[in-house]
Amino acid sequence: MINRKIKDAIIRYSDELITLRRKLHSEPELSWEEENTTAFVCEYLDSLGISNRRTEPTGVIAEIRGAESGKTVALRGDMDALSVEQLKKYLPYASKFKGKMHACGHDAHTAMLLIAAKALSEVKDELPGNVRLLFQPAEEVCQGAKAMIEQGAIQDVDNVFGIHIWSQMPTQKVSCTPGPSFASTDIFKVHFKGKGGHGAIPQDCIDAAIVASSFVMNVQTVVSRTIDPQSPAVITVGKMNVGTRFNVIAENAFIEGTVRCFDKDIQDHIEECIVRYAQNVANMYSATVEVEYIRGTPPVINEEESAKLVQKVAAEAFGEEVLYTEKPTMAGEDFSFFLDETLGSFAFVGCGNRDKDTDWSHHHGNFDIDEDALSIGAELYAQYAWAFLNKKDY
Structure with a gap:
């Protein structure tokens, strides 16, 4: 189920992953204003030879086409920041813009998905199907997913998978349980x-x-x-x-x-x-x-088989001890609109570490992530896509 080439690639690109996340963190853009982030994502994908197109007004849909025909799995990472003042101004990657901050982890999601794309592009000749990459704008105002769906994001997609970095969970933990995850x-x-x-x-x-x-x-x-x-x-x-x-x-x-x-x-x-x-x-x-x-x-309801596949992938990639059961949250997530269109699931990846002062609540001015979580998220994205496309009995 786990592709060794993908794992090795994530390890090789771990420093680049941190660099990407820090760049995105220092240059936050609010919902529907993600012009520079969109341009950066397109430029990065172009450098990898991955076909991509902008959605309007912001956002990117990309596709890695495998050598063999088969199913299509979509991976989603959101990109927008919040109107929050960064309090940890001493950080070398602190926000450059007053009153704007990546206080929810979307910078991490974008960076993880870019490195997952890089790893998947190296095994595209072995992929029995296609991987669609959704770099979504405007999640914080619950509008971006709908806009992307209207522009073809989920057309011909058989399964969709998303990740939220989660400061309320310890680093080195992954949670994806069947049933409710986020509330309406x-x-x-x-x-x-x-x-x-x-x-x-x-x-x-x-x-x-x-x-x-x-x-x-x-x-x-x-x-x-x-x-x-x-x-x-x-x-x-x-x-x-x-x-x-x-x-x-x-x-x-x-x-x-x-x-x-x-x-x-x-x-x-x-x-x-x-x-x-x-x-x-x-x-x-x-x-x-x-x-x-x-x-x-709507509420985010993880489809049972998809959630169980996430658990199997995480356990095989990182060891059984990585599995964690996080309670559903009353927070909202517009990933639910994707799940209204196709089967899929949404996972939490822990980034909370008290020793590193990264256990602050999301949307707080002190929010930050334990960057050790980045490689887990990037690999989980890529390995899930590989496992889904190779799963014959799904």
């Missing part, structure tokens, strides 16, 4: 309208602050009292904007929040409940309400 990520917006007036004359008013507060308290019972406690779900109200002045009763209240779960039926149920609770609370206080519910990414 919906957004709701609620506007309550009451009747404003003087704070000393409440009887003539309808206080939007009271209405909004009642909704925020009551909507939590959707999870605690209407959903099976063995089915994880979260409703979070993250923003509330109410009132204008200390002695003026608020006429308007604006609320924004997010819903996370792993089941589409629960997703539907929560949406219905939020709309109903908002309407009933408004009616109780004689206010009016407008509700906007925005479906974000």
Whole structure:
């Protein structure tokens, strides 16, 4: 199942892998702004003789065609950074741009996929099929995967595999379990309208602050009292904007929040409940309400055979001790859109090391990775593609 030439190539290119990651880390670009990253990826692939094309407005789809006809497996690495200020400014590869940082590890994903591509290109004459490389923009705004799919990313693809570097897991560990991995990520917006007036004359008013507060308290019972406690779900109200002045009763209240779960039926149920609770609370206080519910990414659900293949590849490539069971996270990932189109799986590769100060949370200004994880991720990409294309009974 494991190709020795691929393993040797990853070892040979390990220093280059770190160099690539550090270059990308120092030059972060936000979602839909990945112009230089896209150009760099295309230039690198051109140097390897790998066919590639830009997607619009940013992103790259490339293809390594094997000597024999067969299936096509896609490997995805995202490229965008976040609007986060880097706090570890002493790092030699710290971000060059104020307020922009690779605070989630997408620089590592891009570098790992480039070196995986380099290793796979050296064995292309032995590949019984094709490897498609997806360098995706705009994951952080949950839009890039959809845009790439619309531009042919998954056309004729039999399986798709992605990796997320993960600081909550120790370095030298890989997790890919069948079933839920990342949650759905919906957004709701609620506007309550009451009747404003003087704070000393409440009887003539309808206080939007009271209405909004009642909704925020009551909507939590959707999870605690209407959903099976063995089915994880979260409703979070993250923003509330109410009132204008200390002695003026608020006429308007604006609320924004997010819903996370792993089941589409629960997703539907929560949406219905939020709309109903908002309407009933408004009616109780004689206010009016407008509700906007925005479906974000679906949950990432690893297909069983694909996830088991990742486990087999990881165990054979790095030893049984590398296997780790990471709990599903309520964070979101637009890789789920790829899994809506074809079979596949999504793996965590640990990069957390307290001794190296790389166990900070993703999206934090202190986030960094243990670079020993890079070669594991690069090899896992390449070896998975090799194993899938050579697996006769999949």
